[in-house]
Amino acid sequence: MENGHATTHGPAEEIAGRLALAIHEHRLAPGTKLSEDELGAIYGVSRTVVRAALQRLSHERLITLRRNRGAFVAQPTxxxxxxxxxxxxxxxxxxxxxxxxxxxxxxxxxxxxxxxxxxxxxxxxxxxxxxxxxxxxxxxxxxxxxxxxxxxxxxxxxxxxxxxxxxxxxxxxxxxxxxxxxxxxxxxxxxxxxxxxxxxxxxxxxxxxSLDLRSLPSAPRSLREALGA
Amino acid sequence: MENGHATTHGPAEEIAGRLALAIHEHRLAPGTKLSEDELGAIYGVSRTVVRAALQRLSHERLITLRRNRGAFVAQPTxxxxxxxxxxxxxxxxxxxxxxxxxxxxxxxxxxxxxxxxxxxxxxxxxxxxxxxxxxxxxxxxxxxxxxxxxxxxxxxxxxxxxxxxxxxxxxxxxxxxxxxxxxxxxxxxxxxxxxxxxxxxxxxxxxxxSLDLRSLPSAPRSLREALGA
DNA sequence: TTGGACAAGGTTGTATACAATCCTGTCGCC
DNA sequence: GGCGACAGGATTGTATACAACCTTGTCCAA
The missing domain is CATH 1.20.120.530 (GntR ligand-binding domain-like)
Structure with missing residues (x-):
């Protein structure tokens, strides 16, 4: 009812929702690493559930999943x-x-x-x-x-x-x-x-x-970019 | 390159792509059940990978995930x-x-x-x-x-x-x-x-x-609907 | 001093094992 | 004969174990 998402609610959806809210409210800054172990400890579930939540957020482009590297709050260009x-x-x-x-x-x-x-x-x-x-x-x-x-x-x-x-x-x-x-x-x-x-x-x-889309991002995407070549 | 999707390609993406193609080409009919074990056997991976692929397709609304029931090719209303x-x-x-x-x-x-x-x-x-x-x-x-x-x-x-x-x-x-x-x-x-x-x-x-959006779907969503009350 | 190779630690990727839930067929009772 | 309860089988949900990979710090050689 609250979410409008078609199917049933699982713990993964719950966690994805909490993370999405934190990102939406700017409590999680772009670029922040989201460790699976850490999130699992925080929410009291195993990495399996955390991974499902992260995948979902990745599809919504709220986080970026880099293979063998982990999940990071997205930094739109x-x-x-x-x-x-x-x-x-x-x-x-x-x-x-x-x-x-x-x-x-x-x-x-x-x-x-x-x-x-x-x-x-x-x-x-x-x-x-x-x-x-x-x-x-x-x-x-x-x-x-x-x-x-x-x-x-x-x-x-x-x-x-x-x-x-x-x-x-x-x-x-x-x-x-x-x-x-x-x-x-x-x-x-x-x-x-x-x-x-x-x-x-x-x-x-x-x-x-109200945005400044000409300059570099205030929290730059990569050190190389931040430090100018 | 082929997909345009931001991050790296994993086996799950591969499988999701194959399933999406099959759905797109009408080789998988709406309502078809997609068993995790079966898909895992077909593609030679464990259920973990299959589940990741199914989750992805679910988010694209190509399949419907029903808790404790499994995955089915979506049947849009x-x-x-x-x-x-x-x-x-x-x-x-x-x-x-x-x-x-x-x-x-x-x-x-x-x-x-x-x-x-x-x-x-x-x-x-x-x-x-x-x-x-x-x-x-x-x-x-x-x-x-x-x-x-x-x-x-x-x-x-x-x-x-x-x-x-x-x-x-x-x-x-x-x-x-x-x-x-x-x-x-x-x-x-x-x-x-x-x-x-x-x-x-x-x-x-x-x-x-060219669609008939007045009548019932040709492959009806539920038996109750199909058999009229 | 600088450069690369290497090893240790930690994190993610995948497979498997177990628990929980659902479906279905059967049995017993009304 | 019909209806409800129950048990067996099967499938999904979750946790855990192990393998693969990346990161990083150290060491040795040039």
Whole structure:
């Protein structure tokens, strides 16, 4: 129910979810090594289960699996970052339009709750948690559009965006998403598909603008790159 | 190189690829049970490796993993079928436009090769192989557009479409894709983005039209459904 | 001093063993 | 005869053991 994933829930899914949340909230930095033994000890399961969880996250591009080396929190390249937001630009605006046409009062309430949580987290200084709520806002819109397949893609893209923000966000940019989210919410509540689509498009462009995709990542992918040749 | 998947290749990837191909070519019918022991015996590996492959395919929605029950070739519902083609409608037309703007003569040649293979397979009566080539045509366009992230999504959607066709294709529909593909190829060769986008949109609509998404699946998901209450 | 070869330690890759769960056929009872 | 409980067999879920590989530190030779 919570996850929407088709089949049954196993311990591996549970662990994958916890790790995904930690990555999403920036508690695990890009590049962090995820040792199988260590994770097994933490969660009280064997490496078998941990490996299943890691494989899953690898497929979602949240971690990178390198053969005989282990698992690392992913470090999207600048190119990947651009691609992720181009994919979002393809999917989310028209999904927002569909959502506007279908949104019920209960849906609007759920969206408002995410905005509230985002505000609260930001006030409390939990930027990671605020980002998480912001991501849930986007996923909720996809869910309202009643397109599970697209929603799944968007969920994955949102998660990867969190990694991208961790690497490329330039602090001077405001990243005050709740403003844009509030405008979107209003459009959805008014069932104004045109405006919702346009707002989402602009919101995604703003997001990309708040990134610095010209310079090197703030936590560089390789020492060679970091130290300049 | 062949797969484009980021990291290294293991035996599990190999097996997953072979199974995916078999599903894509309709050599494995929707609903078929995939026993771990059996697959392990076939490919000469232990269940550990088989399980990794199955997990991967499960995430691509090509198979369904049911806890304590095993793995089965997926049987997309009518709803899922619609969603998959709606997602494709969101992604592929604009990707075709990008591809038209970037296509090189070598790209065109590769696309032509897929069309030729599709023809040859169809003439030889290998409908499954023809369908596979048709899918590769779509994936190749995504690759030409130079959007790896979107291309990955499209690849997954194309694979799922193959399952959908296996379940819902109505024989009376021609499904002569090579015609539409040839027109697309011409638009791409002419760098005519507008036409490519429009052609792809129409092609996808034709595809949906060739399906029967009103009736029950030809290989029904459950006996209860098949025998009517 | 510098360079490569080598060995020790640790981590991942795979196979196997055991436990838990499900399916199915049979038996007993109503 | 029909229905429910139960047991046997089979399959999956998980843990553990061993093999393969990478990393890294040390040693020796140039």
């Amino acid at each position: 600048i190119r990947e970052a651009r691609e992720v937001f181009e994919a979002r630009a393809l999917l989310e605006p028209r999904t927002a339009r569909s959502a506007a046409e279908r949104a019920t009062p209960a849906d609007i309430a759920r969206l408002q709750a995410h905005i509230d949580e985002e505000h609260r987290a930001m006030s409390a200084g939990h930027a990671g948690l605020a980002l998480r709520q912001s991501g849930l806002f986007h996923q909720e819109i996809a869910r309202i559009a009643d397109q599970a397949t697209v929603a799944e893609f968007i969920g994955q893209l949102v998660a990867r965006s969190s990694l991208i923000i961790a690497l490329y966000w330039q602090r001077r940019a405001a990243l005050c998403e709740s403003h844009a989210h509030h405008a979107l919410l209003t459009a959805l509540a008014d069932h104004d598909g045109d405006r919702a689509e346009e707002l989402m498009k602009g919101h995604l462009l703003d997001l990309v603008s | 009518i709803r899922e079928a619609r969603e998959v083609f709606e997602a494709r409608a969101l992604l592929e037309p604009r990707t075709a436009r990008s591809a038209a703007e970037r296509a090189t003569p070598a790209d065109i040649a590769r696309l032509q090769a897929h069309i030729d293979e599709e023809h040859r397979a169809m003439s030889a009566g290998h409908a499954g192989l023809a369908l596979r080539q048709s899918g590769l045509f779509h994936q190749e366009i995504a690759r030409i557009a130079d959007q790896a992230t979107v291309a990955e999504f499209i690849g997954q959607l194309v694979a799922r479409s193959s399952l959908i066709i296996a379940l819902y294709w109505q024989r009376r529909a021609a499904l002569c894709e090579s015609h539409a593909h040839h027109a697309l190829l011409t638009a791409l060769a002419d760098h005519d983005g507008d036409r490519a986008e429009e052609l792809m949109k129409g092609h996808l609509l034709d595809l949906v039209s």
